[in-house]
Amino acid sequence: MKALRLLAILSLLCLNSACSREEAVFHDRFFAFGTLIEVTLYGVDQERAIQASDLIEQEFHKRHADWHAWEPGALSTTNEQLARLEPFSADPAVLPLLVEANRLSRLAQGLFNPTIGKLIALWGFHANELPVGTLPDAQAIKSLVEQAPSVADVTIEGDRVSNRNPAVAYDLGAFAKGYAIDRAIDRLRELGIDNAIVNAGGDLRGIGRHGERPWRIGIRHPRQPGVLASVELDGDDSVFTSGDYERYFEVDGKRYHHIIDPRTGYPADTATSVTVIHTDAAVADAAATALFVAGPDAWVAIARRMGIRYVMLIDTDGVIHMNPAMQARIHFEPGMQTEIRVSEPLS
Numbered sequence: 001m002k003a004l005r006l007l008a009i010l011s012l013l014c015l016n017s018a019c020s021r022e023e024a025v026f027h028d029r030f031f032a033f034g035t036l037i038e039v040t041l042y043g044v045d046q047e048r049a050i051q052a053s054d055l056i057e058q059e060f061h062k063r064h065a066d067w068h069a070w071e072p073g074a075l076s077t078t079n080e081q082l083a084r085l086e087p088f089s090a091d092p093a094v095l096p097l098l099v100e101a102n103r104l105s106r107l108a109q110g111l112f113n114p115t116i117g118k119l120i121a122l123w124g125f126h127a128n129e130l131p132v133g134t135l136p137d138a139q140a141i142k143s144l145v146e147q148a149p150s151v152a153d154v155t156i157e158g159d160r161v162s163n164r165n166p167a168v169a170y171d172l173g174a175f176a177k178g179y180a181i182d183r184a185i186d187r188l189r190e191l192g193i194d195n196a197i198v199n200a201g202g203d204l205r206g207i208g209r210h211g212e213r214p215w216r217i218g219i220r221h222p223r224q225p226g227v228l229a230s231v232e233l234d235g236d237d238s239v240f241t242s243g244d245y246e247r248y249f250e251v252d253g254k255r256y257h258h259i260i261d262p263r264t265g266y267p268a269d270t271a272t273s274v275t276v277i278h279t280d281a282a283v284a285d286a287a288a289t290a291l292f293v294a295g296p297d298a299w300v301a302i303a304r305r306m307g308i309r310y311v312m313l314i315d316t317d318g319v320i321h322m323n324p325a326m327q328a329r330i331h332f333e334p335g336m337q338t339e340i341r342v343s344e345p346l347s
């Protein structure tokens with residue numbers, strides 16, 4: 001990784017007097033949250049850029065350890081405390097996430113449900129290697145769905161947390177990456193850096209501009225290699241996509257992916273990808289997951305409740321659903337535009 005960064009730094013050096021604008025861009029990359037994190041800064045001198053990126057990298061590693069869904073850390077300790085059904089003082093490393101995740105889950109009417117950790121584990125997604133050829137026991141899924149863990153079971157007052165449902169276990173996988181990106185952007189701003197992108201495996205928040213022009217970013221096609229469309233960022237935007245191609249396994253030719261409908265206990269099966277643009281990355285992250293579960297029939301209602309203004313949902317027939325404001329700002333790559341259904345305005 002450090003070798004990669006060295007290359008990026010070298011590309012910053014102006015080897016002759018004609019430095020192009022591209023050379024004002026600093027890139028760094030590291031692994032955290034099980035994905036490649038890329039920090040891109042515009043117009044920041046090299047020494048400050050390296051310091052800022054190093055700080056962000058350290059903070060990402062700390063958060064990854066604190067919020068990990070299955071390795072021992074602050075979140076797993078919190079889940080053990082929740083399981084005892086007795087009030088406790090939550091670890092400050094996780095408390096603000098629980099508060100915000102609970103708020104977003106209520107807005108999403110439980111379609112984003114951070115308390116279904118036991119269901120996600122049952123499906124085998126709490127592992128670096130996914131299961132091969134086996135499905136969870138249908139009775140075990142049914143039993144967890146009937147116990148209906150939800151954020152309504154968890155009361156938070158100050159740092160005191162109590163839980164009344166033994167089936168509750170937090171999994172912040174649908175939201176923590178966004179939350180971490182927001183904190184990284186806060187940190188960059190504190191350091192006086194106003195033109196930057198923090199990208200975690202294709203989900204990102206971008207602030208400011210790339211010099212004279214806005215940042216422009218690509219949205220992946222859910223079924224083909226390459227880019228489906230692009231959008232320009234408007235000074236402070238997060239772009240998050242939830243897709244059924246990100247983590248999945250197949251049994252008898254059927255795909256079982258990692259976004260679970262909490263109402264059925266099975267992978268949500270009406271969308272292949274959902275892209276959300278919103279200022280806040282944590283909100284965009286939770287919303288992309290919630291709207292994926294909502295599917296083509298319910299995404300408009302949930303997006304309105306969550307205060308989301310830009311959505312693109314691709315359903316399992318390949319039809320692209322968008323609200324008019326999203327249609328106005330998205331640019332499809334040539335030949336990529338298939339059937340499009342434009343919804344009523346969201347706001």
Ligand code: AMP
Pocket residue numbers: 069111112113114116120125171172173174175241242243246247258259260261262285288289293
């Ligand atoms: P994302 O890629 O942001 O849509 O997040 C997917 C991850 O969130 C999964 O790997 C699970 O850990 C978790 N997850 C799956 N389904 C849900 C859901 N309905 N609500 C909240 N988290 C979920």
Ligand code: MG
Pocket residue numbers: 173174175242284285286287288289
């Ligand atoms: Mg998400």
